[in-house]
Amino acid sequence: MTEFEPKIIAFVCNWCTYAGADLTGTSRIKYAQNVKIIRFPCTGRIDFMLLLKSFGEGADGIIVSGCHPNDCHYTSGNFHARRRWIMFRGLLDLLGIDVRRIQYSWVSAAEGAKWADIVNSTVNTIRELGPYTEYEKVAGYLEKEANQ
Amino acid sequence: MIELINKAKALLESNAVQVVIGYGKGTSNRTRAIFVTQSDDCDKLIFDSRCVQNLAVYLTKSEIKKLGKPAIVAPIPVLRSILELAVENQLTENDIVVLGITPESEIVDFDTFANIEAFLATHKIVIEEKYHEIIRLIKAMPVAERFAYWVKELEPCFKCYACRAACPLCYCTRCTVDDNQPQWISVPSHPLGNLEWHIMRAMHLAGRCTDCEACFNACPMGIPIHLLTKSMLQDVNDNFGSYGPSLEKQNTLSSYKPDDKESFIR
Numbered sequence: 001m002t003e004f005e006p007k008i009i010a011f012v013c014n015w016c017t018y019a020g021a022d023l024t025g026t027s028r029i030k031y032a033q034n035v036k037i038i039r040f041p042c043t044g045r046i047d048f049m050l051l052l053k054s055f056g057e058g059a060d061g062i063i064v065s066g067c068h069p070n071d072c073h074y075t076s077g078n079f080h081a082r083r084r085w086i087m088f089r090g091l092l093d094l095l096g097i098d099v100r101r102i103q104y105s106w107v108s109a110a111e112g113a114k115w116a117d118i119v120n121s122t123v124n125t126i127r128e129l130g131p132y133t134e135y136e137k138v139a140g141y142l143e144k145e146a147n148q
Numbered sequence: 149m150i151e152l153i154n155k156a157k158a159l160l161e162s163n164a165v166q167v168v169i170g171y172g173k174g175t176s177n178r179t180r181a182i183f184v185t186q187s188d189d190c191d192k193l194i195f196d197s198r199c200v201q202n203l204a205v206y207l208t209k210s211e212i213k214k215l216g217k218p219a220i221v222a223p224i225p226v227l228r229s230i231l232e233l234a235v236e237n238q239l240t241e242n243d244i245v246v247l248g249i250t251p252e253s254e255i256v257d258f259d260t261f262a263n264i265e266a267f268l269a270t271h272k273i274v275i276e277e278k279y280h281e282i283i284r285l286i287k288a289m290p291v292a293e294r295f296a297y298w299v300k301e302l303e304p305c306f307k308c309y310a311c312r313a314a315c316p317l318c319y320c321t322r323c324t325v326d327d328n329q330p331q332w333i334s335v336p337s338h339p340l341g342n343l344e345w346h347i348m349r350a351m352h353l354a355g356r357c358t359d360c361e362a363c364f365n366a367c368p369m370g371i372p373i374h375l376l377t378k379s380m381l382q383d384v385n386d387n388f389g390s391y392g393p394s395l396e397k398q399n400t401l402s403s404y405k406p407d408d409k410e411s412f413i414r
Contacts, residue, residue, distance in 0.1 A: 048351055049324070049332055052344050069406060079404035083388070086410050087354040087401065090383040091347060091376065094286060096294025105414040118414060134295050138339040 006060040006126035008035045010119070011046045013078075016067035016108045023112030031116035032123040035063065042066065044077030048088045051102065056139045061101045061126035063118060068106040078106075100125060101132060151255050152221065153190045155247060159219050160187040165245050166216025169206050171199040181206065185215060195221060195249060202362040204229035204316035208238055219245035224271055225360035227264050229316035232358050232393040234261045238319060265395055273359050273392050275378050282372075283379050299339050302346055304369035306337040311349065311373055314366035317356050324348060350376040355384050355400025358393060 012018045018039045024031060040046055043066030054062055064085070072078040085104055093099050103122045107115045156168045170193040172182030179198045183206075184190055204226045206212045222230060227248055233239045241260055248256040248267065258264045286294060309325070312318045325333045325345060333348065334341035349363075350373075357377040364374035384391045384400050388408070397403065 049344070049348060052347060053332075056340055056344070076404060079406060079408070080401070082408055082410060082413070083401055083404050084354075085413070086387050086408070087380060087383055088351060089412060091350055091354070091380060094283070094294075094376065094379045095298045095343070095347065096289070096291050096296070098291050098295075099412075103414065104412055134292055138299055138343060140338070140340065 004127060004131060006034050006123055006131075007058060008061040008063060008119075008122060008126060009054040009059045010035050010037045010063040010065065011040060011043075011050065012037055012063075012107075013043045013046075013066035013073075014039050014041050015073040016071060016106075017065040017115065019109035020107040020111045020115045023109065024115045025112075027112045029112060029116045031119045034123050034126075035119050042072065042074050042077035043081035044072075044074065046081065048084065051088075055097070055101075055132060055135045058136060058139070060129075060132045061103070061122055063103045063105065063122055065105045065107045065115075065118065068108055071108060097135070098129065098132070100129060149193065149195050152195060152247065152249075153193050155255065156184060156190040156193055156219065157187045159245060160184070160190065164217075165219040167212070168193070168219045168221070168247075169203050169212070170221035170247075171195055171201070171203070183212065183215060193221070195223075195253070199223070200225075200361075200365055202226055202229055202314065202316050202360045204233065205314060205362065207233060207244065207316070208319040210321075217243065217245070219247055221249065222246050222258075223249045224251065224268070225358065225362075226316075227258070227268060228273070228358035228393060229360060231261060231264050231268060231395070232317060232356060233319075234264075235393045235395060235399065236317075236356070261395060265393075268392070272390075273381070275359065275382060279375065279378050280382075283375060283382070286375070299343065301371060302342040303339065305342045305346070305371055306369075307335070307341065307345060308368065310366040310368060311363035314362040315353070316360070316362070317353060317358075318349075324352075346373055346376060349373070350380060353377055354380050355388075355391075355402075357381060 021037060046064060051062055066078050069078060089099050105118050107118060159165045168184040170182055171179045172192045172194060174180035181201055181203055182192055202225055203220055246258040248258050250256060333344045359381055361374050367373060381391050388400050
């Protein structure tokens with residue numbers, strides 16, 4: 001049996017974390033390949049529905065990352081996003097959706113090493129937690145595969 | 149209730165309003181919303197403990213707006229919704245006449261939204277202890293068990309959207325759940341769609357909900373969806389200070405403080 005490879009979706013803002021992740025690459029820092037990065041104009045644009053869609057489509061973990069507080073390209077997008085995440089996290093926790101599977105972080109354009117660290121540690125966490133079968137069952141994901 | 153009826157009559161006769169939104173007799177022992185446009189029909193207005201529907205839901209409906217300027221019978225949950233609608237710029241003071249009803253069944257006129265706010269300051273939203281207890285019990289379950297609990301609780305939902313229709317704050321003319329390109333929320337009564345729908349509904353009410361329980365009262369399957377909004381109300385309180393609408397401050401998720409505290413962002 002091969003080792004479980006987590007599928008991780010990263011929602012990142014264009015101005016800080018995306019540039020930061022780019023720096024990770026240009027600095028030739030190696031990090032886990034499990035992450036699929038989706039670029040957004042701002043963390044304020046990252047709708048919570050997108051996070052739910054990721055789990056629904058079979059993601060095992062999610063990273064949400066943007067500019068540090070006070071560094072937002074649009075001044076306040078990340079402040080608004082932070083409030084939304086606080087509320088969203090509380091709701092997910094009540095509903096029993098494992099909040100450990102969503103890693104929020106601030107990664108600036110200069111923090112290539114931090115990005116590698118965030119991805120690696122998230123991959124390790126998800127590897128320990130295993131595939132998100134509870135949500136997959138609800139999503140009918142396993143059913144679909146069984147029918148194929 | 150003769151005072152209420154007389155007030156409604158006077159408002160309609162003087163043409164100060166064109167319609168009175170109030171409670172009337174429904175089928176069997178129930179009450180329903182009625183829309184009185186003739187002063188002779190004002191005798192149909194009633195108010196008692198059975199009148200729990202949140203009438204504020206009609207203030208933003210285009211069908212009702214067409215009837216003209218409304219007066220609305222407003223017990224405390226309705227007053228809270230009116231204030232929240234005012235905070236969200238959905239109502240102005242000239243749009244409506246508010247016939248407030250105190251818990252002692254006295255009728256109070258509210259000329260301004262500031263008066264409503266001052267009155268509500270002495271009647272704050274209180275989440276009952278039994279709900280705190282239920283939420284505590286749910287949160288004490290292991291995470292997988294909690295998830296299974298909610299999947300089971302939401303199972304009867306067949307997405308009639310009565311919760312949406314009954315909520316005074318779900319006034320969008322187009323809802324994400326009706327969008328199909330992309331299809332955000334799967335349509336059939338399916339565990340995933342049900343879960344996503346209720347998460348979305350709760351999130352869109354985060355920091356806005358005034359805890360009137362209209363959603364729960366409207367649910368034909370008795371799903372405790374008000375637990376979600378109650379829990380979020382508590383979260384607002386714990387993280388961002390007191391809940392409840394206020395003319396001075398913006399809604400929780402429409403505003404921010406640079407020093408908002410959290411413990412989970414790396």
